[in-house]
Amino acid sequence: MTAPTSLRLADWGVIRAQGADAARFLHGQLTQDFLLLDRDHARLAGFCSPKGRLLATLVGWQHGDDEILLALPAETLAAALKRLSLFVLRAKCRLTDASAAFAVHGLLGTPAAEAWTLARDGDAVLIALPATPDAGRALRIQPADAPVPAGAAMTPDDWAAAEAEAGMAWVRGATIEAFVPQMINFEALGGVNFKKGCYPGQEVVARSQYRGTIKRRLQVFEADGAASVGQEVFHSADPEQPAGVVAGCGMRGGRTVLAAEIKLAALDGGSLHLGSAGGPALRPRALPYDLPPQD
Incomplete structure (x- = not known):
């Protein structure tokens, strides 16, 4: 092997x-x-x-x-x-x-x-x-x-691209306090136990899970050109308000593979872009795991 x-x-x-x-x-x-x-x-x-x-x-x-x-x-x-x-x-x-x-x-x-x-x-x-x-x-x-x-040996970009392809993002300096765990699919990846006792923020995390639908999720994309963690993502129909944020990214073969936390409503039509509504377009890729069903 x-x-x-x-x-x-x-x-x-x-x-x-x-x-x-x-x-x-x-x-x-x-x-x-x-x-x-x-x-x-x-x-x-x-x-x-x-x-x-x-x-x-x-x-x-x-x-x-x-x-x-x-x-x-x-x-x-x-x-x-x-x-x-x-x-x-x-x-x-x-x-x-x-x-x-x-x-x-x-x-x-x-x-x-x-x-x-x-x-x-x-x-x-x-x-x-x-x-x-x-x-x-x-x-x-x-x-x-x-x-x-x-x-x-592999390069840091090789590893970062593989992290994004796996649909996984770690909190970095630019994304501290940017996400409730479910926004980066943390419960789907095994990072949240909803049966254990209290911890800081537990009520908010539980409420996000059990009351209403989760409106933002981590998704995997490709784009031409470079991206950076913490960079905002915009929807073509709403150039003023960011639709999400890059949570992890790496370049491979001249293209960027990135995992971005995105408003689910922004996936229903139009297009997503890095940095501004006129920036590089994001091309969706499938998550390599299933997300929990929503009520």
């Missing part, structure tokens, strides 16, 4: 949560259930503001006894760590930035596996991610001084 292509994700970091209350503390702060976390699975989760807006998106797993690691884009790490630390209070949980101790690698072309399953390879973990239509993907997190994974 050909080894997957890999990329050191230098723009990612790691938070360490250590102590007897680490799982319980994270369970009370994040959108996923950390009390039932086991050694064979990771958890996709969001950290929300009281208004239900995502401050950070991350993936967490058991690293050792009373220790959980959280990997996330570095541009959201410092603010998330600072805010989480405010709520520790008397909990037996110590939060630290452990980014210097670990290297996060993205792998493309891994064997098919259910998203968020976890395999261990010595001191490294391999976490399956949602796949593109053509290839499996994974995160490999290993000690910072460990050898680079075998296989050819």
Whole structure:
């Protein structure tokens, strides 16, 4: 079997949560259930503001006894760590930035596996991610001084395009507090547990799910020319008001593949464009997974 292509994700970091209350503390702060976390699975989760807006998106797993690691884009790490630390209070949980101790690698072309399953390879973990239509993907997190994974290297644009093709976007600096989890299909990707107890923003997230329809969703597109995370998207019939925002993007073969959060009503007719109603046109692509039905 050909080894997957890999990329050191230098723009990612790691938070360490250590102590007897680490799982319980994270369970009370994040959108996923950390009390039932086991050694064979990771958890996709969001950290929300009281208004239900995502401050950070991350993936967490058991690293050792009373220790959980959280990997996330570095541009959201410092603010998330600072805010989480405010709520520790008397909990037996110590939060630290452990980014210097670990290297996060993205792998493309891994064997098919259910998203968020976890395999261990010595001191490294391999976490399956949602796949593109053509290839499996994974995160490999290993000690910072460990050898680079075998296989050819890919470019940051290769990885970013694959993320968009998989219909997945992580909160970045330009999109902090831009989305309620469902706006980036987070519940469809396994990032929200609606049966667990309270966490910051839980009432807003639950209300979005159970009262009325969700009016905005992440969709996959292609476009000619470059895009950037946080860039607004406009509809041809409404040049004054943005219809959405780019949540993730990467270039491949001279074209941009992007995942954008879009008003669903804007998909019914007309055309969508980057930056302005006269900007590059977006060409829709199919999501590689099903969205929950709406009432």
